[in-house]
Amino acid sequence: MKRVALVHDWLTVYAGAERVLEQLLALYPEADLFAVCDFLPEDQRGFLGGRTPHTTFIQHLPGAQRRYRSYLPLMPLAIEQLDLSGYDLVISDPHAVAKGVLTGPHQLHVSYVHTPMRYAWDLQHQYLRESGLDRGLKGALARYALHRLRQWDLRAAAGVDVFVANSRFIARRIRKTYRREAEVVYPPVDVARFAFQADKDDYYLTASRLVPYKRVNLIVEAFARMPDKRLLVVGDGPERSKIEHLAAGRPNIEMRGHVPSEELAGLMARARAFVFAAEEDFGIAPVEAQACGTPVIAYGRGGALETVRGLDAEAPTGVFFDAQTPEAIIKAVRRFEREGAVIRPEACRRNAERFSTQRFREEFAGLVEDAWHRFQTDA
Template sequence: MRIAIVHDWLVTYAGAERVLEQMLHCYPEADLFSLVDFLPDQGRGFILDKPVTTSFVQRLPFARKKYRTYLPFMLLAVEQLNLSSYDLVISSSHAVAKGVLTGPEQLHLSYVHSPIRYAWDLQHQYLRESGLDRGLKGWAAKAILHYIRLWDTRTANGVDGFLSNSRFIARRIHKTYRRDSTVVYPPVDVSDFPLCLEKEDFYVTASRLVPYKKVDLIVEAFSSMPDKRLVVIGDGPDFAKVQAKAGPNVELLGFASSDVLRDHLQRARAFVFAAEEDFGIAPLEAQACGTPVIAYGRGGALETVRGLGVVPDGPTGVFFAEQSVAAVVEAVQRFEREGGAAIAPEACRDNALRFAPERFREEFMAFVEREWMAFGKGR
């Protein structure tokens, strides 16, 4: 059986790439395809140093830094990848990878991290935050996103079986494509985040500083509580905006190494998380360290954090109901009032262990084998 794995783009090692890494451990003989490959030589270990077949987008001007601006061309580019010699095609898709062309004698399984967020339910937020909600450029962007939605719906018909990274995304897939999917949670390398029972008197948040992460909201909330200390780890286009809202009790570290991140996650009193994520790996890394999570109660966090007052035993965090300063403040106060006695570091660690890489590989390969057997019987 010849296997091809298709990934959207290879430029960094983030959440989607951790999933790809485990896919390649499941099927090391697979050939790898991607629209672009700009991984540095020293950062290719997670793809087993495999050669990558890329698309024409790789050769477009300024593609190394501006590849995202070529999204409209990627719809065409992914269809030009020639996969006709493969029996099994697995796409790892948060943008266009699921749009590869396959024939009736090929099985195409797609692990969807999310349907294209900025083309579907997050379109209005994306346009507003990009300054494209008005004017001629705005109308052009809306027209392009309309075309992307048509393409995205059509190409869903070429997928034989869908996997989703959470029940939240499974609902989004059903809403978008009217297709059911099997949930296989992404892998979290909990072994890299050892349990620490001794906590210090500070809170931490860590993420890329972009609008939807709502780090500025967390900073504003803690700035209004000068008796509580917050450490912010991460960099991004919103750094200046976040910095402007930071009081003396808020420390911005900017980009930090994995060692610094691990050290703060282990020692922090709690990890604060205000984004509506599809899944969210950072809260699980914190829990692996035995650190509770104070999280916005929407999206993937509802599946990775055991909320105080939500589950009967073994809570690992506190939820807040809206993305507002007041809600964050109230959640922190509730955590200090009730969480200290109710949330145990060992319970946080046990919860995180449910998402270990070994579990991902087992569930992923079982799904592929079931689909392959059913596909063979149907021919």
């Protein structure tokens, strides 16, 4: 029986990457789990099934629990210190450094990539601007650190035997960044958790972490110019005060903050449409909305093009806008209200079912077994 190791970047919150890890743990219940650090709150640890992850020296550095990201320049060194020499199969699921674990010629390393490090590659300039690091001495040091991180990332990619991408969009980024081909297995969405509802209320919904790249501010600005249309904003994060300021004095815009998952599912089910302005690698929230039978109004870049079917498609499930601007969102909302009657709640649900957890398990397990067979044959 082959010994399996699962390698995750860091464990700090139960979010999209952790939903993938949850399914990997279900597929390989005897696997050992490794991560750069583990600061998961107690109320979010259930998916680990009582496991205690093996962590790196980052776990014990000063202030790491709150500021672990500030130790990013040390993470390549940290991940390389994990001793995986006793394992036959290594499965990493990186958006940062997890694929950089050291493996030997007798070990198969399969890497399920959420994304190459966006802040180190094509989004470096945006990241530096948004972090206030696009000038001065700190900016120069940050650019040098990211330069060294890119060099290490290429070395780390060379140690991966099989790349798996979470969307065709990410497969293209892997090809561009590492010059490697990747199979595509869409991440798992717990479609069964979302109740289908055909009858809708007269409000629009957006829900996400309130961080810059989610572009929730653009959605709020758009609805501030459409006072006859109601918007609910669900989520919390560092951009919350800025977005609340944009919404202040706008009775049609309601800031809900963080809500329990059950309440969010109910809001999704009753929404007239779900509005999504980010360029995501995959984007779970639009799939969850469709699972409820709710149409999606989305920015037409990234993973949304693979999870939402536009008005020109057979059995459409949403409307795309072509620029991350309030004007483009306004135009898309108005188009949805003119032409959205062709979107059927049943079509939204059927589309979402393409991304179920059972489908993920079957596709990923089959891919790994095929790779293992080839690996053994070639040995």
